Amino acid sequence: MADTARTPERRYGTRPTMKDVAARAGVGLKTVSRVVNGETGVTPDTERRVQEAITALGFRRNDSARILRKGRTASIGLVLEDLADPFYAPLCRAVEEVARAHGALLINGSSAEDPEREQELVLAFCARRVDGLVIVPASDDHRYLEPEIAAGIATVFVDRPAGRIDADVVLSDSFGGARDGVAHLIAHGHRRIGFIGDQPRIHTAKERLRGYRAAMAEAGLDVADAWVSLGPTEPERVRDAVVTMLDAPEPVTALFAGNNRVTVTAVKVLAQRTRKVALVGFDDFELADLLSPAVSVVAQDAVQLGRTAAEMLFRRLDGAAEAPRRVELPTRLIARGSGELRP
Template identity: 65%
Template sequence: MTEQTDRSAPETAGRPTMKDVAALAGVGLKTVSRVVNGEPGVHESTAARVHQAIDQLGFRRNDGARLLRQGRHTSSVGLILEDVADPFYSLLTRAVEEVARAHGSLLFTGSSAEDPSRERELALAFCARRVDGLVIVPTAADHGYLAAEVAAGTAVVTVDRTLPGLDVDTVLTDNPGGTRTGVEHLLRQGHRRVGYLGDAPDIFTAAERLRGYQGAMADAGCPVDPAWVSMGRPEPVGLRLALDRMLTGPRPVTALVCGNNRTTVAVLRELAALRRSPALVGFDDFELADLLAVPVTVVAQDPARLGRMAADLLFRRLAGERGPAQRIELPTQLIPRGSGELPVR
């Protein structure tokens, strides 16, 4: 076969096929099949052209093609979250798993560790194995890599965070409303200097919770000193410096709001070392929070309900439900236990 001199990528609808690769590389379909499956009998330069076409098109071998040709689903779904070891995500995972099990589906789970490249790798690996759908706690800023999968019929639902760039079903907690509730609770106890310690600001939930804190303080007529806000990973050194800055000086804070359970636990450790006890409200409940010397007041979300609703949406889409993408926000619950009710000192 004569080598093509102009191999612009063909227009494809959805996921690229071996036929698209063959057209772009200027070879036969059987040749592409041999290269993809690692079979012998293909000249080295021809194989290189095929691999170049595969990379250019973003083609991935469909490990479930036989099942799809038979008109059957693979009866499996994928779940990608930040960290499966986090108690919050453990509860969410269990809820998704129970819904999947009720629908006769197997659940594959992976942790992105807040690494966009790892998220992409996991998502595409699940899709290559032809999962029927994905539930994702997004990390990456750009999810264009999933566009072909969605166009090809893979159902996608995002949970806990939005999925920029794709119009898919989303289940969230009312994050700004939750922190607003926590701040307003402290304001009712007489506090006017309230500090905020949140996660990295590029995380959707962290930014939304910070927005709720800022809105509540502004509505109460309480100007926020920049020294009262700290956004970043809950690492001991950084938290210690932030707390020292907030709790000393001419206008120290008298109360704190923590943006997630890991930050709350880390802050409690640092406060114990500093022998300080400002009023405190944490976002997210955590184990033993009610058994500490001063039980911790929290704004609780419901991770099990988040997971259950996301999985329900996914299986409704798999069952053929159509219509515009849904965005569902679940309310939080303030649980007063003692730390958020401490008076101004």
């Protein structure tokens, strides 16, 4: 005969309750509640008996009911530019880990850098009663969110600030990182340096261009119009920009790439050239250190961006009532060889 004392007692169509646990352990409901919720005031022997009863019965705490009593759904929404972008994968994972630590489910989606798609996703998450939102914005006008924020949905922006509203935001130092990267090229003898970046309406693209111009100005160097190209980061557009700068009557001797997608395309073009051209890219990327020469980059910490934004969100959900905060994380120049080539 089976030892029923050691076999979980599961009945089809039913779920063990705290009352069942209390009866099996020979304690009161309040004692079971304290053990389940990790509260003090229970002796080690009693706690052991309750835990043994929980294991035997296969009891699971009903988190959904507990959360709904608090008026929360234990879910948050994350809107990114593109889930397939290598930069956003670790950021998403970091947000998910913080959410999990707070007992919340993460729901995410991609805006594809489309303001209308961003708004559609955000409002869809709100309709599903998420507790909060972490947004990498595509839009430059977030007034559509004001009713949702007023209704209690905590919102934190990451990588770029909100447009036309005051809200929490976590950024990387795009200006300082770009300035450092271009200054590194200047220190290695370059005077004609090209900048290829993302679309000019994007905050990070504007800040990195501003950092490029600042480094050039600090070195007393003029910037020719032909040395700057902003636009979509599709390979064809970037390839044309690189080729134009390299084949000009006075070609650039170095390139600063505004993000990892631009850098990867630039590497492919430069690999087909006999003349050595220096390169520094904003954002690290996989295998950058294994290329020849290895690619020098301005690295930002995507994990820390995601973690900081998520922790800020849960502080808001826990009742923090301070004014909107702006947190700017430092970047790091990693010199690997491609930025150290001399003209």
